[in-house]
Amino acid sequence: MDKLISLFVFSALSQIVVSHVPTETSFRANIELVSGHSRIFSGERAHLRCSIPDVHRSNWTYLWFRGSEELSQTGQELNLLNTKVQESGKYYCQGTRNTKVGKIRTQQSVPVELKVDGGWVILQVPQHPQLVGSTLEVTCRVRGNPRLEEIILYKDGVEVMRQNGHEPDFYLTNLSLEDLGVYSCRASWDVRGRTHSAISAGAHVQILEVLSQPILKIIPNYDTQLKRMKLICHVQYNAPAPAPPIDFYFYKNNRRLGPATSDNYNVVKQTPGPYSCKARVPQLGLSKSSEPKNFGQIRVAQPQRPSHL
Template identity: 60%
Template sequence: MKPPPCFLQTVSVTMDMLISFLGLLTLPQLVVPQVVPYLTTLQAEVEIVSGESRIFTGESVHLRCSITDKHRSTWRYLWFKGSEELNTSGENYRLERARVKDSGKFYCQGVRDSLVGDIHTSKSLPVEITVDGGWAILQIPNHPTLVGNNLNVRCHVRGNPALHEVVLYKDGVEVMTQTVRKPDLYLTNLSVEDQGMYSCRASWDIERRTRSVISAEVPVQVLEVLSKPILEIATSINLLNKMKLICHVQYNAPAPAHPINYYFYKNNIRLGVATSENHDLVNQIPGQYSCKAKVPMLNLSRSSEPKSFGIVKGGQRQDSRFLWTPPVSSPDLSPPAATEPTAAQHSPDQSMAAPSFIQSTEVSIQPSDPFLNPSKPEPSPLLSTVLSHNQISINVPQESGDMSGDMSSDLAFTEQSVGTSE
């Protein structure tokens, strides 16, 4: 007996759907996985081999990419101008007969083959090339100058004519005039006040006429070798009753730099010994904290401004973690007789959450300048009545005066009768 035609048609449709489903399951195996490049900790470096960072139109500059690799691997080089990859792959890049539109920031990156695919270095720091279409350029070093150093600048004129006067300007004000035929000018013993926008004006004679041109302004940056430190006091729930003192400072000495030491102080008393790390972990004790950064080999030291931690009451600093003021009872309540006063217990709701950046320990201190203010819970009528006769005070021990800044954890709880006066 043959099956009906409708049954055969249903079976055929079901088989087609099953085959299509199996085909879809095999598609992910046919897709070629995308190759993700591997990055190394090495970083490429761009340097100017010939030419200047500021050139005239028609001039050239030669850049070189280098990678410090102790394994002496074979690298290929990628070049970028901004985010655009350039059509070159060699170690050297030459910008020939430059035009104004060729100005920009140039980067390079190293690539090499490996068994796991291409390995890339980090991109280099940029080298900015400025192509000027004018007649004069004030050429300065590419890096900032340090306080106390000398600075050589050059008023470069297109065609290099024989100059008879060069004038240097800072923020539009004349600061130096030179009548010799050399375009170089020297600024000695620089200070922070010497930084600003500089330009130059050059004059020369041609065909019994005097020509004078002025350059565009360029920034001159003068940095201190050691900046003024800024102290940060950081607390965290994970630190329990500790807090972290962090001394932020900018050390601009050229490599190899001499070592720098850090010192931390509480109320002008040094905490511990010098450390090569810019942070220290101390107990949370109210006081005036500060830090100092020192470079012994250069005889340089800078101190931060003092920063308060804790509250001030009656001229004495107290720790707000243990400061608790009992609530005052309402005058219309009659206090019941109590032979044994009940000691008040702190509610766990008294602890406050600290901000995300500067957090407190499990007993709350709000580390905001200049002082800290603890919160007080809403008293119950019964507790207020009992406390109107018995005030519980907590004596915070004085500082031990040692170098560590630790505070004793023993607290003396005393009960006093307050029946005489309020």
């Protein structure tokens, strides 16, 4: 009887353990557009590849998705031939494999958006955000690559640049946040002595600052015994690798609290007052400060009443 009870308990525990085995790994699949561009004409091809950051080099089966629809392909690469407008969308990939405890999956990749255009003109823009101060290159493509007579670049519907000749590329130098917007282009070309003209769909261009304005966060009671609090300086640093080091400074009443540090936080005595922080990249000559943030009840000196003689 004791043996039967022991076997029953062991079986129940085994089922509990198996039921709690995670079905999704902690790492995420990666997807990349190997050839082609994120904006292509119908009838052209696109080539995507999925990779899984698995140091053990396990055997994975690859799942492909367009939006919420799972595709039939299961290989590491996805080749789209003779594309159709209906194949536009956000593409994801995911890895799956069988293990002793059941089937597990990676997290879905960050999507790659593919736009298949059935028209005559496409404006191809970079897939990733551009940085302030850099040069933006965009290409005004015409189906069949005919000899171009004129191309015009628009931003938010307003003409930005016009050029004659056969080169389809535009270059916008020394970018600023004002260059952010939706761009399109109009192309004119001749076929057998007849002039044709068409305009592309809009393409969004995103511009980022290399160093954003910091935001200070205050965490009170970080160390209750020593009555200390934590200051955290949140900032977006978008410099391309290898990025120069960034220094952080912390202030109270515009007076610096200690030397510069490579950490974006500082632990200080918990006292009322206005606090702020600054992020600085010496090699790039960049420096930005947060808005002051008050902590606790700040005593304001009351004006003295004039004495009556």
